[in-house]
Each structure stands twice: as C-alpha cells, then as structure tokens.
Amino acid sequence: MAAAKLKGNMLIAQSGGPTMVINQSLIGAVExxxxxxxxxxxxxxxxxxxxxxxxxxxxxSRERQTTLEAVAATPSSALxxxxxKPTHEDCLRLFEIMQQYDVRYFFYIGGNDSAETAFIVNSExxxxxxxxxxxxxxxxxxxxxRENDHTPGFGSGARFVAMAFMGDNLDNRAxxxxxxxxxxxxxxxxxxxxxxxxxxxxxDGPHLIYLPERPFHIEQFADDVRNVYRRYGRCVVAVSEGIxxxxxxxxxxxxxxxxxxxxxxxLSGTGALGDLLANIIRQKTDIKRVRADTFGYLQRSFPGVVxxxxxxxxxxxxxxxxxxxxxxxxxxxxxxxxxxxxxxxIYYELVPLANVARETRHMPDNFINRKGxxxxxxxxxxxxxxxxxxxxxxxxxxxxxxxx
Numbered sequence: 001m002a003a004a005k006l007k008g009n010m011l012i013a014q015s016g017g018p019t020m021v022i023n024q025s026l027i028g029a030v031e032x033x034x035x036x037x038x039x040x041x042x043x044x045x046x047x048x049x050x051x052x053x054x055x056x057x058x059x060x061s062r063e064r065q066t067t068l069e070a071v072a073a074t075p076s077s078a079l080x081x082x083x084x085k086p087t088h089e090d091c092l093r094l095f096e097i098m099q100q101y102d103v104r105y106f107f108y109i110g111g112n113d114s115a116e117t118a119f120i121v122n123s124e125x126x127x128x129x130x131x132x133x134x135x136x137x138x139x140x141x142x143x144x145x146r147e148n149d150h151t152p153g154f155g156s157g158a159r160f161v162a163m164a165f166m167g168d169n170l171d172n173r174a175x176x177x178x179x180x181x182x183x184x185x186x187x188x189x190x191x192x193x194x195x196x197x198x199x200x201x202x203x204d205g206p207h208l209i210y211l212p213e214r215p216f217h218i219e220q221f222a223d224d225v226r227n228v229y230r231r232y233g234r235c236v237v238a239v240s241e242g243i244x245x246x247x248x249x250x251x252x253x254x255x256x257x258x259x260x261x262x263x264x265x266x267l268s269g270t271g272a273l274g275d276l277l278a279n280i281i282r283q284k285t286d287i288k289r290v291r292a293d294t295f296g297y298l299q300r301s302f303p304g305v306v307x308x309x310x311x312x313x314x315x316x317x318x319x320x321x322x323x324x325x326x327x328x329x330x331x332x333x334x335x336x337x338x339x340x341x342x343x344x345x346i347y348y349e350l351v352p353l354a355n356v357a358r359e360t361r362h363m364p365d366n367f368i369n370r371k372g373x374x375x376x377x378x379x380x381x382x383x384x385x386x387x388x389x390x391x392x393x394x395x396x397x398x399x400x401x402x403x404x
Contacts, residue, residue: 005038006038006104006105006131006133007038007039007040007104008038008039008040008102008103008104008105009039009040009041009042009043009101009102009103009104009105010029010033010039010041010042010043010103010104010105010106010107010322011043011044011045011052011057011098011101011103011105011106011107012026012029012030012042012043012044012045012060012079012106012107012108012109013044013045013047013048013049013051013052013079013107013108013109014026014048014077014078014079014080014081014108014109014110014139015048015049015081015082015083015084015108015109015110015111015113015114015117016081016083016110016111016113016114016139016140017081017111017140017141017297017300018075018076018077018081018300018301019075019076019139019140019141019152019153019156019157019300019301020075020076020153020156020157020160020300020301020302020303020305020306020310021075021139021152021153021155021156021306021307021310021311021314022076022077022109022139022152022153022314023071023072023073023074023075023076023077023078024072024073024152024311024312024314024315024318025109025137025139025152025314025315025317025318026044026071026072026078026079026109026318027068027069027071027072027315027318028072028314028315028316028317028318028319029107029109029137029318029319029321029322030042030060030063030068030318031068031319032318032319032320032322032323033105033322034061036322036326038326039105039322039326040102041059041061042059042060042061043057043058043059043060043101043103044057044058044059044060044079045057045079046058046079046080047079047080047081047082048079048080048081048082048084048108048110048114048117049082049084049086049090049094049117050082050084051079051080051082052094052097052098053090053093053094053097055097055100055101057101058079072315073306073311074303075300075301075302075303075306076300076301081110083113084117085113085116085117085120086117086120086121086124088124091120091121091124091125091128092124092128094121095124095125095128095130095132098130098132099130103132104131104132104133105132105133105135105322105325105326106118106121106132106133106134106135107135107136107137107318107321107322107325108121108134108135108136108137109136109137109138109139109318110136110137110139110140111138111139111140111142111144111145111151112140112144112145112146112356112357112358112359112360113358114136114139115136115138115145115333115353115356115357115358116357116358118134118135118136118333118353118357119136119353119354119357119358121134122134122331122353133325133326133329133330133331134331134353135321135322135324135325135331135332135333135334136321136332136333136334136353136356136357137317137318137321137333137334138151138152138317138333138334138335138336138356139151139152139153139314140153140154141153141154141156141157141158141184141191141299141300142154142184142185142186142187142188142190142191142360143158143188143190143191144186144187144188144190144360144361144362145335145356145360145361146355146356146359146360146361147333147335147349147351147355147356148335148336148337148356148361149336149337149338149346150190150336150338150386151336152310152313152314152317152336153300153310153314154190154191154310154386155307155309155310155313155386155387155388156305156306156307156310156311157184157191157194157299157300158190158191158194158197158307158383158386158387159194159305159306159307159310159387159388159390160298160299160302160305161183161191161192161194161195161238161295161299162194162195162196162197162198162387162390163198163305163390163391164181164198164295164298165181165195165198165205165206165236165238166198166200166390166391166393168181168205168236168293169198169199169204169205169206169236170393172205172234172235172236173234175289176233176234176289177234177235177287177288177289177290177291178225178229178234178235178236178237178278178281178287178289178290178291179205179234179235179236179237179291179292179293180237180239180274180277180278180281180290180291180292180293181195181206181236181237181238181239181274181292181293181294181295182239182240182241182271182273182274182277182292182293182294182295183195183238183239183240183241183295183299184240184241184295184296184299184300185211185212185240185241185242186212186241186242186250186360187212187242187360187362188212188213188242188360188361188362188363189209189211189212189213189240189242189362189363189368190363190383191240191299192209192210192211192238192239192240193209193211193238193363193367193368193375193379193383194383194387195209195238196209196238196374196375196379196380197380197383197384197387197390198390200392200393201393201395203232205234205235205236205237206236206237206238207228207232207235207236207237208224208225208228208235208236208237208238208373208374209237209238209239209373209374209375210237210238210239210240210243210372210373211240211243211363211368211372212240212242212243212244212250212362213362213363213368214368214372215244215245215246215248215372216243216244216245216251217246218280218284219284220373221277221280222280222281222284222285224371224373225237225281225285225287226284226285226287229285229287237277239273239277241273241294243273251273251276252270252272252273270294271292271293271294273294274292274293274294275292277292278290278291278292307386307387307388308388309385309386309387309388310386310388313336313346316348317334317336317348320334320348320350321334324350330350331353332350332351332352332353333350333351333352333353333355333356334348334349334350334351335348335349335350335351335356336348337349344385363379364378366378367379367382
C-alpha cells in the first residue's frame with residue numbers, strides 16, 4: 001500500500017490536564033478528517049490510552065456540525081482524559097485493537113507527557129511493522145512544550161489567572177493585608193507570570209511574583225512582603241506551585257507523596273503550600289491579616305474566560321495535524337512559532353515527536369527580573385496578545401474635600 005494512499009479509520013484521544021480550548025483542537029481534527037476520503041471514519045477514545053486498551057470508542061463521524069461546534073466551545077476534555085504511560089505490552093495490545101477497527105491514523109492531544117506517549121506508540125508501531133500515522137496535537141496551560149512559542153490552553157488559562165488577580169487585587173485594596181495565591185506551574189512559570197497582566201494602576205497587585213525558574217528563599221520572601229507592605233499598606237503575591245529551594249527540591253514536595261505514571265509529583269489540589277507561605281509571613285513579620293488561596297484546577301476549565309486567539313489557534317493545530325497525516329509517510333507534532341516583529345504574527349510547523357516528548361521548557365531569563373520576584377516588560381509584551389483584551393478597572397479620581 002502506497003504511503004500517500006493509506007486508507008483507514010482515524011482514532012483521536014485526549015490526555016493530561018483539561019483546558020478551556022482542548023475541544024477546539026479535537027473538533028478541528030474531526031472537521032478536517034471529513035474532507036479526506038482516505039480517512040474512512042473517525043473514532044474517539046474515551047479517557048485516552050486507557051480507552052483504546054478497553055476499546056471504549058465513540059463514532060465521531062456521525063455527530064452533527066451543530067454538536068461539534070457546541071463541543072468545541074465547551075471547556076475540558078469532551079472525550080475524558082487520563083495519565084497513563086503505555087508499556088511495550090500495552091502497545092502490542094493497542095495495535096491489535098487498532099487493526100480490529102482498521103485504524104491507520106492516530107492523534108493524541110496533550111502536553112509533554114502525552115507527546116511522550118505518542119512517541120512511544122509511534123516507535124513501537126514501527127518495531128511491530130504496524131503502518132500508522134502518529135501525531136501529537138499540542139495542549140498545556142503550563143506553556144512548557146519545547147519547540148513552541150506558546151501552546152493551546154495557555155492563553156485561556158493565563159487569561160483566567162490575570163482576571164482572578166484583578167478581582168483579588170480589588171478585594172485586597174478594599175480590605176488591606178497580605179494575600180498569597182498559588183498558581184499552577186510545575187517547572188515553568190508562564191501561567192503564574194501572567195498574573196502581572198492584571199496590573200492597570202501603579203499600585204496594583206500582584207506586587208510580587210515567584211516562579212520555579214528561580215530558587216525560593218524564605219528570608220528574602222519575608223523581606224519582600226514586608227517592604228511592599230510598608231510601601232502600600234498591603235501586598236498581593238503570585239507564586240507557582242513548583243517553586244523550589246536552592247537544591248531544586250519543590251517546596252510543596254514535602255507535603256505530598258502522590259506520583260503519576262510519568263513520575264510527576266502531584267503539586268496541585270492541596271492548599272499546603274499556600275498555608276506554609278502564609279504562616280511564614282505571620283511568623284516573620286508583624287502583619288496581622290494574611291490569607292492564602294490555591295487556584296488549583298479552576299484554572300483549567302473555567303467557562304466564559306476563553307482567549308479568542310487561544311481558541312482559534314487550538315482549532316488550527318487540530319486541522320493541521322490531519323492535513324499533514326494524509327500527505328504521506330509522516331509523523332510528528334504541530335508547533336506554534338512566532339514571527340519576529342512588534343506585531344503579533346504566528347506560523348505552524350511540523351516537528352519530530354522526539355523534540356517535544358517528555359522534556360519541558362522554561363521561562364527565558366529576560367522574562368524574569370534580577371531579584372527573581374517579578375517579571376519584566378519583555379514578558380508582558382510576549383503574553384498580552386495571547387490573552388486578548390482584558391476588562392478595565394475604574395477608580396474615583398480622589399478629589400479632596402475642603403472644610404467650609
């Protein structure tokens with residue numbers, strides 16, 4: 001069978017943490033598949049790799065366009081998700097099932113762990129002699145996929161973070177004190193850094209931002225908060241869940257032992273880090289009102305806080321993965337690249353699965369200030385067009401009242 005004329009069903013699945021636009025990528029791929037006669041049908045696997053092993057499929061070929069559009073605009077993973085790293089035996093079982101269902105095109109939507117899964121499946125398919133077009137479609141709010149300027153899911157997650165800090169800043173201004181918010185970000189601080197876009201007035205929070213890319217020092221943290229509080233009478237802090245000590249050990253790791261199949265320590269879903277940081281401020285300063293919140297999973301699937309740019313780009317990476325797959329003997333991942341210049345402009349590129357799998361990228365040094373407690377204008381310029389326009393907050397002019 002000629003590579004360019006490979007015919008069979010397409011199988012698509014979602015993996016890892018949900019996002020607000022992951023279904024845009026799913027629907028983009030389904031729509032594109034309908035345009036190509038060599039793709040004879042479209043199957044969706046419930047809960048990723050595990051769903052394939054269980055042969056738990058839905059026929060996406062039969063869904064109406066109105067349903068597809070409604071699902072595209074709905075947050076979270078419509079097919080369900082999973083965190084599972086396939087073994088050699090798993091892959092052999094996958095190919096048996098794929099052969100039973102005449103699957104020749106496989107698409108996996110997810111982050112770096114999902115890219116690793118796609119890479120494993122692709123490698124094992126080649127060893128087993130099973131002809132399969134294998135593609136990774138990028139997704140992660142952490143924005144830490146290599147080869148990408150930014151990833152689908154980040155823009156909307158970052159928009160949520162920025163807007164949440166807008167509201168929290170107003171709350172903190174009305175009832176002054178110290179407010180600490182823990183934001184997702186295991187190895188990369190992009191999402192936490194996006195809190196900086198909440199600032200519209202010179203005294204707006206977050207006043208301090210701590211990221212995994214810089215060692216976290218308890219004494220410096222206490223001094224930073226104390227200095228901000230002296231200046232403004234209040235302090236709003238953004239901190240990544242993945243902040244580490246000088247040896248690279250996550251501060252939150254001491255409070256959890258849960259590890260997923262890819263070896264990642266579970267840092268989200270607990271308020272332990274926020275409580276620890278709040279207690280540090282209480283113990284090392286004389287500030288009375290100290291509060292902490294953990295945004296947790298709210299950042300991933302919050303309806304109504306979607307970046308239009310993010311949604312559009314997420315749809316396109318799904319479309320392009322299918323277009324590349326039907327061209328010939330190709331496998332890979334779709335990456336978003338940014339053109340140089342002041343005007344926001346991007347293009348898409350097919351990159352090898354190995355270049356995206358497993359490993360993560362970090363915030364560039366020029367995005368972080370020298371003290372390691374804030375971001376720079378370079379980051380603001382980078383992130384702003386991805387998030388889209390944000391609401392404007394208003395204040396009184398503060399006209400003075402004279403005594404009669």
